[in-house]
Amino acid sequence: MPSTDIPAAKGSQDVWLDAAFELLLESGVDSVRILSLAKRLKLSRTSFYWFFKDREALLEALIARWREKNTQGLVHQTEAYAENIVEAMLNVFDCWLDPNLFDSPLEFAMRSWALQSASVVSEIDAADATRIEALARMFQRYGYDPLAANVRGRTIYLTQIGYISMKTQEPLEVRMQRIPAYVEIFTGQPPGARELQRFHARHGYIAK
Secondary structure, eight states, rough: OSSOOOGGGOOOHHHHHHHHHHHHHHHHHHGGGGGHHHHHHTTOOGGGTOSSHHHHHHHHHHHHHHHIIIIIIHHHHHHHOOHHHHHHHHHHHHHOTTTTTHHHHHHHHHHHHHHHHHHHHHHHHHHHHHHHHHHHHHHHHHOOHHHHHHHHHHHHHHHHHHHHHTTTOHHHHHHHHHHHHHHHHSSSSSOOHHHHHHHHHTOOOOOO
16 A cells, blocks of 8 residues: 555545544444445545555454544543542543544444454453443542442443443433433532532533
């Protein structure tokens, strides 16, 4: 594959990868085919091979991007600065409201893909373990014993995966009304008014 002077008519690696993501989200992994992508992008099929060896290489790139966005996005939020466990929990909740931090439709698509691919099941299992461990470490930093930290981390994570798997839709106002109760259930501590105000501001929400 040439490393320089790639003709504009051939697109770019990101252009092909973005189109593959769109197809994955719309119709599942079986729809992610080189010919389908070429038609979607109005590019020649041979252009694909400037950027990827074959379809399997493209699918591996899809997995890598999901891993980077959703797993690393969640882990980063568990490590973000917080004065207490309530603020730390709200940092994690940012993931469920900001698709730039955690892409829920992509997560659903990946888990659907895993139903027909043992290798993707392994990727999902590894991601689940990494994410739960990150949540557990977050609780341990704020003084929770390891077992309690693990159970709380698992509860938070599995609750959200349930939301995603069931494609649960909530108006922003409803979810924001529930956030304080979720925080208290998950951490054992109620959020204060200032903590909630900062959280609301990050998501452009004005409480009524």
